[in-house]
Amino acid sequence: MAELVSQQHRVNPLTIALDQFDRTAEILHLDEDMRKVLRVPKRELTVNFPVRMDDGRLEMFSGYRVQHNVNRGPAKGGIRFAPDVDIEEVRALAMWMTWKCALVGIPYGGAKGGVACNPKQLSRTELEGLTRRFTSEIYTLIGPESDIPAPDMNTDSQIMAWIMDTYSMQRGYSVPAVVTGKPLEIGGSAGRTEATGRGVTYVVEEVLGYRGERLEGKTVAIQGFGNVGSHAAELLAAQGAKVVAISDVSGAVFNARGLDVNAALQIKNEGVLVSDLPGGERISNDELLELPVDILVPAAIHGQITGENADDIRARYIAEAANGPTTPEADEILRERGIIVIPDVLCNAGGVTVSYFEWVQGLQAFFWEIDQIRRRLKSIISRATRETIATAEKYDVDLRMGASALGISRVAEATLSRGIYP
Ligand code: GLU
Numbered sequence: 001m002a003e004l005v006s007q008q009h010r011v012n013p014l015t016i017a018l019d020q021f022d023r024t025a026e027i028l029h030l031d032e033d034m035r036k037v038l039r040v041p042k043r044e045l046t047v048n049f050p051v052r053m054d055d056g057r058l059e060m061f062s063g064y065r066v067q068h069n070v071n072r073g074p075a076k077g078g079i080r081f082a083p084d085v086d087i088e089e090v091r092a093l094a095m096w097m098t099w100k101c102a103l104v105g106i107p108y109g110g111a112k113g114g115v116a117c118n119p120k121q122l123s124r125t126e127l128e129g130l131t132r133r134f135t136s137e138i139y140t141l142i143g144p145e146s147d148i149p150a151p152d153m154n155t156d157s158q159i160m161a162w163i164m165d166t167y168s169m170q171r172g173y174s175v176p177a178v179v180t181g182k183p184l185e186i187g188g189s190a191g192r193t194e195a196t197g198r199g200v201t202y203v204v205e206e207v208l209g210y211r212g213e214r215l216e217g218k219t220v221a222i223q224g225f226g227n228v229g230s231h232a233a234e235l236l237a238a239q240g241a242k243v244v245a246i247s248d249v250s251g252a253v254f255n256a257r258g259l260d261v262n263a264a265l266q267i268k269n270e271g272v273l274v275s276d277l278p279g280g281e282r283i284s285n286d287e288l289l290e291l292p293v294d295i296l297v298p299a300a301i302h303g304q305i306t307g308e309n310a311d312d313i314r315a316r317y318i319a320e321a322a323n324g325p326t327t328p329e330a331d332e333i334l335r336e337r338g339i340i341v342i343p344d345v346l347c348n349a350g351g352v353t354v355s356y357f358e359w360v361q362g363l364q365a366f367f368w369e370i371d372q373i374r375r376r377l378k379s380i381i382s383r384a385t386r387e388t389i390a391t392a393e394k395y396d397v398d399l400r401m402g403a404s405a406l407g408i409s410r411v412a413e414a415t416l417s418r419g420i421y422p
Contacts, residue, residue, distance in 0.1 A: 002284060003179075006196075007357065008029055010085070010328045011303055011306070011314070011328070011329070012088055012089075012092075013088070013089050013092035013093065013302045013303070013323075013324045014089070014091050014092040016092065016302075016324055016327060016328055017091075017092035017095045017096060018039065019328050020091075020187040020328070020400070020401075020404055021038065021039060021404075021408070022035075022039075022090060023401065023404075024401060024404040024405050024408050025038075025145040025408070027395050027401060027405055028405055028408060028409055028412070029260055030408070030412055031290065034412050034416070037135070037415060038069065038374070038408065038411060038412065038415070039067065041066045041067060041068045041069075041091050041094055042068060042069055042070060042088065042109075042342055043067040043141070044064065044065070044066040044067070044068050044090075044091070045064065045065045045066075045113070045137075045138060045141055046063075046064050046087060046142075047062070047063045047064075047134070047137035047138065048060055048061070048062050048063075048312070049061055049063065049133050049134065049137050049252060050133075051126060051129045051130045052129060053126055053178035053286065054123050054126060055124060056064035056224045060215030061115055061116065061117055061130060061134070062115070062116050062203060063113065063114065063116070063134045063137060063138070064085070064087050064090040064112075064113060064114050065079075065090075065111065065112075065114075065138045065141050065142070065149075066085075066087070066090045066091050066093075066094040066111060066112055066113070066148070067094065067110075067111045067114040067141065067147055068091070068094035068095045068097065068110040068111065068112075069109045069110055069325070069415075070096045070146075071109060071411060071414040071415045072101065072102055072107055072108035072109055072410070072411060072414045073106075073108040074105075074108055074109065074144075074145055074146055074147060074148055075097075075108070075109045075110060075111035075141075075146065075147040075148070075256060076097060076101055076108035076109065076110065076111060076147075076148050076150070076352060076355065077093065077094055077096075077097035077110055077112040077113070077149070077150065077152075077352075078093075078113070078129075078149065078151055078152025078153075078154060078155065078181075078351075079112075079113035079114060079134075079149045079150070079151075079152055079155050079159075079163075080112075080113070080114045080115075080128075080152040080153040080154060081113070081115050081117050081119045081153070081154040081155055081159075082114065082116070082117075082118075082119075082153055082154055083116060083117065083118045084116065085114035085115065086114075086116065089110045089114065089206055089302075090113065090114045091112075092324065093114075093152075093268060093323055093324075094110050094111050094112040095110060096110065096344065096345055096353070096355040097109075097110030097111060097112055097285045098110030098407070098411055099403070099404060099408055099411070100344075100345040100346075100348075100349050100352060100407065101352060101407075102406075102408070102410035102411045103345055103346060103349065103384055103387075103388070103403055103407035103410070104130040104346075104349045104352070104353055104380055104381065104384045105380065105383075105384065105405050105410075106352065106380075108352070108356065111147050111149075111150055112152070113138065113149055113235075114152075115134050116211045117128065117130060119154045119155075125200065127159070128162055131159050131162040131163060131166075131317055132162055132163075132165075132166045133174065133277070134165040135162070135163045135167060136166060138172060140181075141168065142163075142167065142170060142178060143167075143175075143178060144177035144178050144359070144362075144363070144374070146177060146179060147176075148177070148178060148236075148355070149163060149179050149180075150179060150181045150344055150351070150352070150355045151181040151227070151238060153197060153226070153255045153301070153317055154226075155384065156181070156184045157182055157188060157192075157193070158180045160180070160181045160182045160183075160188075161186055161269070163178070163179045163396075164176060164178055164179050164182055164186060167225055169178075170211075170304065172405070174186075176238075177359050177362040177363050179354075180192065180353060180354075180355035180358040180359055181193075181313060181345040182358070184227055185395055186231070187358075187361075187362045188358060188368070189355075189357050189358035189368075189373065190237075190367070190369070191354055191357075191366070191370050191371040191373040191374060191377070192351075192354045192355065192357075192358055193227060193234070194231045194234075195235075195311045195350045195351050195353065195354035195355075195377065196227065196228045196231065196232075196234050196321065196348050196350050196351035197227075197228055197229075197230070197231025197232035197234065197235050197321070197350070198231065198346060198350050198374065198377060199347070199348065199349055199350015199353065199381050200228070200232045200235075200236070200299075200319055200321045200347055200348065200350065200353065201215075201232065201235040201236055201239055201349050202350065202377070202381040202382055202385075203342055203346055203349075203350075203380050203381055203385050204236070204295060204319050204347075204379060205239065206214050206343065206381075206382050206385040206386065207317070207340070207342055207385060207389070207399075208317075209391055211340075212245065212248070212388075213238050214240075214346040215236070215240055216240035216241070217240060217241070217242065218241045218242065218294040218295055218297045219241070219242050219244050219293040219294045219295070220233075220241045220242065220243045220244065220280075220293060220294065220296075220297060221243075221244060221245035221254075221288050221291045221293045221295075221296050221297065221315070221340075222236075222243065222245065222246045222247070222297040222299055223247050223248075223252075223269060223285060223289060223296075223297065223298045223299060223300050223322075223323075224247065224248065224298065224299035224300030224301075224322065224327075225246050225247065225248045225274050225297070226248075226300070227323045228299045228322070228348065228351075229246065229248075229297070229299030229300070229321065230264075230265055230268060231266070232263045232297055232299055232319075232324050233246055233265070234262070235260075235343050236245050236295075236297075237261040237331055239292065239348045240347075241295070242256075242258040243258060243259050244256055244259065244291065244293060245280075245283070245288050245291055245293070246261075246264060246277075247274055247275075247285050247288050247300075248274040248275075248276055249273055249284065250273035250275040250276070250350065251273075251274065251282060251283070251284055252274065252275070252282070252283045252284060252285055252287065252288040253274055253275065253277045253279070253280040253281070253282060253283070253369050254280050254282075254283045254287075254288065254291065255279055255280035255281065257279075258331065259279060259280055262280055263277075263279070263300060264277055265317075279286070279352035280416055283333060285300075286309065287371075289304065289305065289313060290309065290313060290314060291314065291315070292314040292315075292353035293314070293315050293316075294313035294315065294316050294317060294318070295317045295318075295319055295407065296313065296317070296318045296319070297317060297319045297321050297327050298318065298320060298322050298325035299317075299321035299322050299323055300322055300325070301323055301325070302321070302322065302323060302324030303324065303325070304325045305318065305325055305326040305327065305330045305334070306326075306327045306329065306330050307330055307333065309330075310329070310330035310333035310334055310337075311333060311337075312327075313334065313337075313339060315338045315339065316339060316340065317339070317342065317375075318334065318339075318341045319338070319342045319343065319347050320341065320342060320343055320344040320347045320348065321344075321347055321348050322344065322348070323344050325344065326341060331398075331400060332393075334399070335398050340399065341398065341399060341400055342399055343388075343399055343400040343404070345403050345404070345407060346388050346399070346403045350381055350418065353377055353380050354373060354377055355380065356376075356400055357373055371411045374413070375390055387406055388402045388406055388415060389402065389408045390402075391403070391405050392405075
C-alpha cells in the first residue's frame with residue numbers, strides 16, 4: 001500500500017520519529033545531554049547472510065536488529081519481514097518501542113528487527129531457513145534477559161517457534177522466554193494473537209468515554225486486514241461498532257450498512273482477498289482512508305496519512321493500529337481540522353503488553369487464564385490512555401504529544417537514576 005502514497009509526500013519513518021522526539025524534548029524541557037542520549041539507538045547490528053533456495057540457488061539477505069534503549073529493562077520489539085525494510089525504518093520502530101513500553105509501564109526498553117525479503121515469494125522451507133539463519137546471526141544480541149523479539153509485519157507464531165528453537169539449540173536447552181508471540185504449545189500466552197486488536201478496542205472505548213461518547217453504533221473503516229486489522233475489526237464489531245470498510249493489499253470493500261465481519265474473517269482464513277469479498281462495493285485503499293466514518297483505523301503500514309490526503313480525511317477519530325501511519329505534516333492538518341488522532345504508541349500497545357504477560361508466565365512457568373489476561377490488559381491499556389489524556393492536558397498538546405511526553409519522560413527518569421557509566 002506504500003506505493004499509493006506519492007514520492008513527494010513519502011516521509012522516512014526515522015525522520016518522523018526524530019521530529020516527534022525533538023518536539024517532545026522541547027515540551028519536557030529535556031536538557032541537552034539527555035537529548036543526546038535518547039536520540040540515538042544504543043546498539044545496532046546489520047547482517048548479510050545466505051539462504052539456500054528450494055531450486056538450489058543461493059540468495060543473500062540483509063537483516064537488522066536495533067536496540068534503541070534498555071534503561072528500563074531488556075530490549076523488546078518485533079521482527080518484520082518486508083521487501084523495503086532498512087536500517088532507518090528499524091531504528092525508528094525501535095525508538096517507538098522504547099516510548100511505547102514506558103508509556104504502558106512495562107519493564108522493557110525498545111528494539112526492532114527486520115529482514116528485507118518478500119515472504120509471499122518464499123516457500124515454507126525457505127522461510128524457515130531464512131528465519132533460522134537470521135536468528136543465528138543476531139544470536140549475540142537476543143536472549144530472555146537482554147532482547148526479546150516478537151511478531152510484527154509478516155511474521156507470526158510459527159516464525160517465533162523457529163526463532164525459539166534455533167536459540168534453544170545453541171544453548172542446549174529450551175529457552176521459551178527468548179521470544180513472545182509463540183504458539184501455545186511451546187509456552188505462548190492465551191490472548192497474544194488478538195492482543196493488539198483488543199488493545200485498540202480498549203483505547204478507543206476509553207477515549208470515546210472521556211469525550212462522552214460510546215463505541216456502540218460508531219462507523220469504522222479499517223485499512224489492513226492482517227493480524228492487527230482483522231482482530232480490531234472483529235472486536236470493534238463485537239462491541240457494537242459498525243465496520244463499514246476493510247482492506248488489504250488487493251483493495252477495499254465498503255458497505256454503508258455494515259460488513260459481515262465474521263464472514264470476512266472466515267473467508268480470509270481460506271485465503272480469499274478482501275477485494276473479492278461479497279457484500280460490498282469495491283473501492284481503493286485511498287478511498288477507504290477518505291470515507292466519512294466516525295473512526296478510521298490504519299492497521300497496515302507507516303506513511304499512509306500524509307500532507308497529500310490529510311485534508312480529505314473525513315473521519316472524526318483516527319486510531320493508529322499500525323506504527324507510524326501519520327506523517328507530522330498530516331498531524332498538523334488533522335489537528336487544525338479537529339480530528340482526534342489516537343497515537344500508535346498507545347493505540348497498538350496491547351500487543352507488547354500481552355507479550356510482557358507471556359514473558360512473565362514463561363519465566364515463572366505458570367500460565368494464566370484468558371479472562372485474567374484480558375482483565376490485566378484492559379487495566380494497563382485503560383490506565384495508559386487516561387494518563388496520556390492527562391499528560392496532553394497538562395502540556396496543552398494533542399494525544400500524540402501527550403503519549404510521547406509520558407513515555408519519554410519515564411525513560412529520561414530511568415536514564416537519570418541509573419547515571420552515566422563509568
Ligand atoms: N510488533 C509489535 C509492536 O510493534 C509487538 C512487539 C512485541 O510484542 O514485543 O508493538
